Structures are given as C-alpha cells and as structure tokens.
Amino acid sequence: MKKSRKFLSVLICLLAVTCVCFFTAYFAGAATKSNAQIQSEIDALGDRMKQIENEKSDLQSKIDSERQTVKSLSSELSNLNHEIAIIDEQVIIIDSLLVQYGEIVKEKEEQIAELEVEIAKQQRMLDDMIRMSFEYDSFASTMEFIFSAENFSDLISRMDLISYHLSYNNNVLEKYKETSKELENTKAEYEDSLQKMSDYKAEKEALKEQLVEKQRIAAEKQAQALESVEEYEKELEEKKKYVDQLNSEIKALAAMFAKEDKSTYSGILLFPLPSNASYTVTSYYGNRQDPFTGKQDYHNGYDFACPKGTEILAADDGTVVIAAWNGGYGNCVTINHGGGLMTLYGHCSSLNVVSGQKVKRGDVIAYVGSTGRSTGNHLHFTTYKNGNLVDPADYLGSKF
Numbered sequence: 119m120k121k122s123r124k125f126l127s128v129l130i131c132l133l134a135v136t137c138v139c140f141f142t143a144y145f146a147g148a149a150t151k152s153n154a155q156i157q158s159e160i161d162a163l164g165d166r167m168k169q170i171e172n173e174k175s176d177l178q179s180k181i182d183s184e185r186q187t188v189k190s191l192s193s194e195l196s197n198l199n200h201e202i203a204i205i206d207e208q209v210i211i212i213d214s215l216l217v218q219y220g221e222i223v224k225e226k227e228e229q230i231a232e233l234e235v236e237i238a239k240q241q242r243m244l245d246d247m248i249r250m251s252f253e254y255d256s257f258a259s260t261m262e263f264i265f266s267a268e269n270f271s272d273l274i275s276r277m278d279l280i281s282y283h284l285s286y287n288n289n290v291l292e293k294y295k296e297t298s299k300e301l302e303n304t305k306a307e308y309e310d311s312l313q314k315m316s317d318y319k320a321e322k323e324a325l326k327e328q329l330v331e332k333q334r335i336a337a338e339k340q341a342q343a344l345e346s347v348e349e350y351e352k353e354l355e356e357k358k359k360y361v362d363q364l365n366s367e368i369k370a371l372a373a374m375f376a377k378e379d380k381s382t383y384s385g386i387l388l389f390p391l392p393s394n395a396s397y398t399v400t401s402y403y404g405n406r407q408d409p410f411t412g413k414q415d416y417h418n419g420y421d422f423a424c425p426k427g428t429e430i431l432a433a434d435d436g437t438v439v440i441a442a443w444n445g446g447y448g449n450c451v452t453i454n455h456g457g458g459l460m461t462l463y464g465h466c467s468s469l470n471v472v473s474g475q476k477v478k479r480g481d482v483i484a485y486v487g488s489t490g491r492s493t494g495n496h497l498h499f500t501t502y503k504n505g506n507l508v509d510p511a512d513y514l515g516s517k518f
Contacts, residue, residue, distance in 0.1 A: 157439065160371050161473050164442040167364045170357055171443050177354045184347045191340040198333045205326045212319045219315055361445045368440060369505065386515040387433035387455075388479050390422075390463060390499055397424035400496060403509045409493045418507045419462070419500030426467055426495040428486040432477040433461045433514075441473045441483075447498065448490025451483050458505075459513070464498035465489050 391397055401421035408415040436455040444450035447464035451471060454460050467487025477483060488495045501510045 156371050157437075157474050160368055160439055163364050163368050163371070164440060164444075164473065167361060167368075167445070168443050170361055170364070171445075174354060174357045174361070177350050177357065181347055181350045181354065184343045184350065187343040188340055188347065191336050191343065194336050195333060195340065198329055198336065202326060202329050202333070205322050205329065209319065209322050209326070212315060212322065216315055216319070219312060365445050368444075387461065387501075387510075387513045388431060389514060390431050390433050390461075390497060391424065392429055392431065395424055395428050397422045397428075397497075399423075403511065419464075419498055420510050421496050421498055423494060423496040424486050426485075426487055428497075429482045430463050430466060430484040430486060430497055432479060432481045432483050434479045436461075436477060438471045438473055438475045438477060438483070441469050441471050441475070444490075446491035448492060449484065449487065450490075453477060453483070458503055460502040461510075462498075462500040462502070464500070465492045465496060467495075 399420060400423045401417050403419055404417060405414055406417045407413070430451075432453055434453075434455045436453040438451060439454050439460065440450060440452035442450065444452075444464070447462070449464075449466040449469055451463045451466065451469060452460060453463075463484055465487055466484035466489065469484045471477060471481075471483045486495055486497050492498075499510055501508050501513055
C-alpha cells in the first residue's frame with residue numbers, strides 16, 4: 119500500500135513539472151513573438167472578422183426578408199379572414215332567404231293546389247258546357263227551343279237562357295285559360311327562384327373553400343418564414359459570439375503588441391477632432407443608459423457627436439494595429455502609442471490608414487460616421503493601458 123502511494127506521489131509530481139514546463143515554454147514562445155508576427159496575426163484575425171461581418175450582414179438581410187414575408191402573409195391572412203367572414207355572413211343571409219323561400223314555396227304549393235282544384239272544377243263546367251253545346255248544337259234545335267215557348271214571357275226567358283249560356287261558356291273558357299297561365303307562371307317563378315338561391319349558395323361555399331385553402335397555404339408559408347427567422351437568428355447569434363471571440367483575441371494580441379513596443383507616448387494625447395470641429399459629448403466613460411436597451415450599462419470611452427465626414431486625428435505618434443471593421447465599433451482604427459498605451463477610434467464612415475502603418479500626432483486617420491452599433495454620427499474614443507480600459511480624460515489633459 120505504501121509503495122502504491124509513493125508511486126502515485128511521484129507520478130503527480132512528474133505531471134506537475136511537465137505542465138509547468140509546457141506553459142512556461144508556451145508563454146515564453148508567445149512573449150518572444152515580434153511585433154511583425156503579432157501584427158500579421160491581428161491582420162489575419164481582422165480579415166476573418168470582416169468575412170464574419172459580411173456573413174452577419176447576409177444573415178440579417180435574410181432575416182429582414184423573411185420578416186417582411188411574415189408581415190406580408192399576416193396582412194394576407196387578415197384579408198382572407200375578412201373575406202371568409204363576409205362569405206359566412208352571406209351564407210347566413212342565403213340560408214335565411216332559403217327559409218323564407220321555403221315558406222313562400224309552401225304558400226305557392228297551397229296556391230297551386232287551390233288552382234288545381236279550381237281548374238278541375240272549371241274542367242267539369244267546361245265539359246258540361248260542351249255537352250250542352252252538343253245537345254243544342256244545331257240551329258234547328260235552337261230555333262225549336264225558342265219557338266216551343268208557351269207564351270211571350272216564356273219566349274223571352276228562353277232567349278235570355280241561351281244568351282247566358284253562350285256568355286257563361288265564354289267566361290269559363292277565359293277563366294280556365296287565366297288559371298292555367300297563373301299556375302304555369304307560379305311554378306316557373308318558384309323553380310327559378312329556388313334554383314338561383316341554391317346556385318348562389320353553392321357559389322359562395324365554393325369560394326369559401328378556395329379562400330380557406332389559400333388561408334391554409336399562407337399560414338404554412340408564414341410558419342416556414344418564422345422558422346427560417348428563428349434559424350437565421352440563432353446562426354446570427356453564433357456569428358456575434360464568434361466576433362466577440364475574435365475581438366478578444368485581437369485585444370490580447372494588441373496588448374502584447376503594446377508591451378513589446380518600448381517607445382513611449384509624448385505624455386498628453388491630442389484631442390482626436392480638429393480644433394474647429396463642432397461636437398457634443400453625448401456619453402462619458404463609465405456607467406450610462408444604453409441607447410439600444412435603455413438599461414444601465416458600462417461605457418468604455420467617450421462619444422463625441424459631430425457631422426459625418428469630420429476628420430479624426432491620431433492622438434499621438436504610433437503604429438496602426440487595426441484598421442478594419444471591428445464588430446460593434448464598425449469601421450475602426452486602433453493605434454499603439456508605445457509604453458502600453460493604445461487608443462481606439464470607432465464608428466468611422468471611412469478609414470484613411472492601414473494596419474501596420476506608422477502615423478504622426480495629428481494625422482488624419484479616418485472620418486466620423488455611424489457604422490456598427492451606433493445611433494448617429496459620432497466618434498467613439500477609447501484608451502487602453504497595458505490592455506486594460508482606462509478613462510480617456512486622464513490622458514487628454516483637458517476638459518471637454
């Protein structure tokens with residue numbers, strides 16, 4: 119047992135020595151990197167960041183496009199819902215009219231039944247008329263009926279009877295014709311109205327089916343668009359995290375770059391805007407209300423609001439470490455002034471220097487803009503000492 123413990127102790131010691139040797143060699147190797155090597159790595163990371171920013175921009179465009187699709191489909195669905203609601207109301211009205219037509223139909227059927235009874239009655243009367251006419255068909259029979267009268271009064275009565283008989287026959291025929299025509303019109307009117315209402319209802323129900331199908335398709339497209347937005351936003355968030363990682367690596371390399379540079383800055387930094395520039399300090403170093411979230415947040419520099427295109431000046435002699443897109447800073451310049459001091463100039467509209475370039479105090483390095491995470495044209499100015507954020511006011515040496 120004692121031998122096992124002794125062996126384990128020796129093994130742990132050997133591992134510890136190995137780890138110490140490894141990390142010592144690693145950091146020694148890092149420390150021995152030349153500024154040229156560090157600058158090369160920063161440039162490579164800057165290129166990669168630019169590529170990622172382009173990918174982020176493409177993703178954002180896709181997100182905006184899909185959101186516009188969702189908005190358009192929402193409007194389409196709203197219109198379809200409105201149209202379907204109107205059709206539902208029309209179908210309800212049609213059903214109500216069909217009920218009314220049902221009552222009218224019942225009334226018409228009763229009328230038809232009465233008319234058929236009347237026609238049957240008139241048919242019998244017509245038959246009687248024809249029979250009587252047949253019995254008294256000949257002129258001789260009519261004359262015999264007239265002159266067989268017993269007296270003058272009976273003669274007059276018989277003549278009136280014949281006249282009435284002829285008139286009645288005509289009336290019966292006319293009534294029969296009118297009743298038959300009325301029956302025919304009533305049936306035609308009923309059947310025509312019923313057919314029109316049934317056709318109209320079928321047309322509306324078919325239209326509703328088409329609208330419901332369009333609604334289903336639009337809802338599916340909207341769901342797909344929302345799913346795409348969610349996927350793109352997840353991918354965009356991963357890109358943002360990657361950019362943050364690249365920024366951290368660049369910051370670490372820049373700090374290493376500054377430590378390797380043994381030169382020192384002049385003592386007081388030059389204000390980074392021309393003396394005749396019109397500007398306003400909109401944010402100071404320290405805690406402030408974030409303009410995007412509205413929450414209290416740490417602000418790592420000063421914001422000077424001024425017109426787009428205003429010249430941005432190098433605060434002191436030094437070497438440009440970064441001159442590229444830099445995440446939320448947008449177009450950005452970082453200068454190493456030596457002695458561990460670095461300055462950052464963010465949200466530029468355009469750049470006037472490149473990485474590795476030597477600059478002099480007061481050189482125009484960029485122009486004011488609103489690129490990156492910005493709410494308007496301004497210069498974001500940050501200072502680092504040995505890789506740590508420090509208040510720029512301590513180095514500018516003047517009130518502003």
